[in-house]
Structure formats: C-alpha cells, structure tokens
Amino acid sequence: MAHLPHQSKQADNAWRVLFLLFLANLFNFFDRAVPSIVMEPIRLEWSLSDFQIGLLGTAFTLVYAIAGLPLGRMADTGSRKKIMGWGLLVWSGLTAVNGAVSNFWGFLLVRMGVGVGEASYGPAANSLIGDLFPANRRARAMGIFMLGLPLGLLLAFFTTGAIVSAFDSWRAPFFIAAVPGILLALFMFMIREPKRGDAEVVAIQTTLVQQPIRKILAIPTMWWLMLAGLCYNFATYANTSFMVPMLQRYFGLELTQAAMSVGVIVGVTGLISLPLGGWIADRLHVRIRNGRLLFGAVSLLLTCLLTGFALAAGKIDAAVFVGLFAAGWLFAYNFYTCVYTAVQDVIEPRLRATAMALFFAGLYLLGGGLGPVMVGGLSDYFAEQAMLLAGAREMNEAFRAIGLHDALYLVPLAMGLTGVFLLIAMRTFRVDAQKMAQSAQQ
Secondary structure, eight states: BBBSSSSSOOOTHHHHHHHHHHHHHHHHHHHHHHHHTTTTHHHHTOOOOHHHHHHHHHHHHHHHHHHHHHHHHHHHSSSSHHHHHHHHHHHHHHHHHHHHSEEEHHHHHHHHHHHHHHTHHHHHHHHHHHSSSSSGGGGHHHHHHHHHHHHHHHHHHHHHHHHHHHHTTTHHHHHHHHHHHHHHHHHHHOOOOTTTTOOOOOOBBSSSSSSSSHHHHOOHHHHHHHHHHHHHHHHHHHHHHHHHHHHHHHSSSOHHHHHHHHHIIIIIIIHHHHHHHHHHHHHHHHHHTHHHHHHHEEEHHHHHHHHOOOHHTTTTOHHHHHHHHHHHHHHHHHHIIIIHHHHHHHHHGGGGHHHHHHHHHHIIIIITTTHHHHHHHHHHHHHHHHHHTOSSSSSOOHHHHHHHHHHHTTTHHHHHHHHHHHHHHHHHHHHHHHHHHHHHHO
C-alpha cells in the first residue's frame, strides 16, 4: 500500500493556480446569470409563464447535478486540469449558441448542454484546492475561489443591461459572455497539478478506494451538510432566477435598474462576506473544533430573518428593500467558506472530488433544481388567486407582480432550514473529522 511522505505544506504554485481557478469561477457564474437578467424580454417575446421560466433553471441544474457525479469521479482518478479545460470550452461555446436560438425549447436544450460543461468544474477545482493548501488555510483559499461567484454575478448584473441597450437585443450578452471562457480554457490545460493529499499533515494513502459513494454516505455529517446545501441552493437559485423580474414587476424598475439592484444583493455582499467570512471561519476553526459550522448556522438564520422582513414589508421604497435583502445575503455567503471546508474536513483526500460531486448532486437535484420551478409554479398560482380575489377575468402584469412577490417567501424559509441543518451537523462533525484523519492513515 503506497503512502505519501509525512508532510503539511502549501504548493509553490498554489496562489497562481488559485487565481486561475478564481477567474474561471467568475465567468462560470457570469454565464450562469445572464439568462435570469434578460428573462423579462424573453418572457414577453415568447409569451412564457413563470413556471416555464423556472423550468429553464430547473433543467440546467438537473443536468448539472447528474453530469457532476461521473465527472467528479473522473477528477479523483484522472487529470483535473483537462476536465476543467474541456468543461470551460463546452460551457462557453454553448453560451454563445444560447444567443442564436429562436424558441423556448431550443433555448432549454442548449442550457442543459451548458449545465454539462459547468458540472465538470466545481468538483475538480475543489479537489485541487484541497491539495494546494493545508487545512488551516483552506477556508481563506476557498473564500478567494468563491469570490468568483459574487464578482461574476456583479459583472453580469452591472453590464448585461447596458449590453442589451447598446445592441438593442437580449441576445448580445450571450455572445460576449462566451469569449473569456474560451481564452481561459487554454491556460487551464497548462496547470501543474500537485499530488493528491500533498497538503495533508499526515501520511495519505494513494491506493484507489473501493465503493467510494457508500463510504461517503456512511459519514453522518455529510447527510446534514447535504440537507443544508439542498435548502441553500433552493433559496439561491430561486432568488437568482426571479429577483430581477420581481423588481421590474412589483417595484416598477427598468431592466438596467433591476439588474444593478440584484448586483448589489448577490454581488457586492459577496465581495465583503467571502474574504471576511473565510478569515473568521479559520479563526473559529482553530479555537472551536466545529466553529465553522456554528458560524455558518448563525449566519443563515440571520439571512432568514432579514430577507423575510424585506418581503413582509410590502411595497416599501425599492432602495430600502434592496438594502434589507442585501444585508441578509451578506450573511448567506458564509455558507460557502463554512460548509465547503467542512466537507473536506470529514472526507479523506482520495475521495474529495467524488464527495463534492455527490454534495453538488444533492444541492442541485433537490435544491437548485426544485427552487426555480417551485417558485415559478407558485407565482402563477398566487397570480391567479390575486386575479380571482380582485374579481377580474383577465390576467395582467399587476397580478403577476403580486404572485411572484408572494412566491419568493420560499427563499427566507429555505434559508432558515439551512441554518437548522447546520446546527444539527455540529453534533456529528467532531467525531467524523477524527475518523477521517484516522482512516486516511490506515
């Protein structure tokens, strides 16, 4: 049985590789955000219901989740840089194709293809970070990597409206979004990968693990983390899919105003929270064994309260609503630095990409996949109820605005459940982390 030498080190190219991974993650989320930003002109052009809008997000996330499992296993046994490089080329190329389709079903099929490409990235990148940085620096490294999420969203939400206006077409952003990813793919193939387990403090096995999924699912903490992730992704994907349309319909904002407001909610907040939250999480991890999970749980419960209050306030000034919702999202970002690192703490290095793929499958199949379509369906139902309550016979945009606003109460509800599941995960984390350290040496 082969072992790596006893060591705890950071790879000499760790920060250079992390910067490249961060850039690719940025354009991953940029490409992913564009459809939700231009959804109102698409809805009006193709006469879509909110359920159909939700179906676009659901189809993407279902494919993303299913494709992630075999791709994650490949990342544990093969070249991570090749998996990420080819994935970048696929999702960037198909993003451009999205701008050329002429109907809803064509758009839906291409988005599913984009999902396959993007599914290759997360598990491989997370596994690579685990081998580039030692345990006491991983939350900070993960915080920097995940900065790609708010920066990508910020870039998308702050530029897409201007691009639509400049070209007088909702299709233009898809063509522009494809270019950076194709260029980054070329650099991805040049990465020098570290050995698996290279950053661990103990000697690590290099033999293949038999029945990997069964071993991962035998860890109690993983179940609670997956339930937390399911609820979290339900909330975030529902919010990203429908917040721009809701601000346009309910608060009467124009596309560019609504997009920039959501950029503040999901983008600016992450720029503050991810690096700061990563630093706090690492400090707590040193002092309290399950300190990261405690920090994450409290953060998500605060998100529930603040976003729920913003929605319950009704037709307040749009700036006040955005401020309250953004305050909630500031805490929500602590999920990434607390939970992603907790997964690595309870999973041995040989299984980390597979574990992340399985983790993502739960998040996206039952979380991100259900969020948009459930909020969309509920929005249509509440809009019809508002119409009946008003004694009207025809649907109009005012009823659709009420329906969508009320359906978004599912977002704070799901965030609250995320916090509860993280509190429960704290009960098993300490034992599972110790077992991981022991099994990695056997």
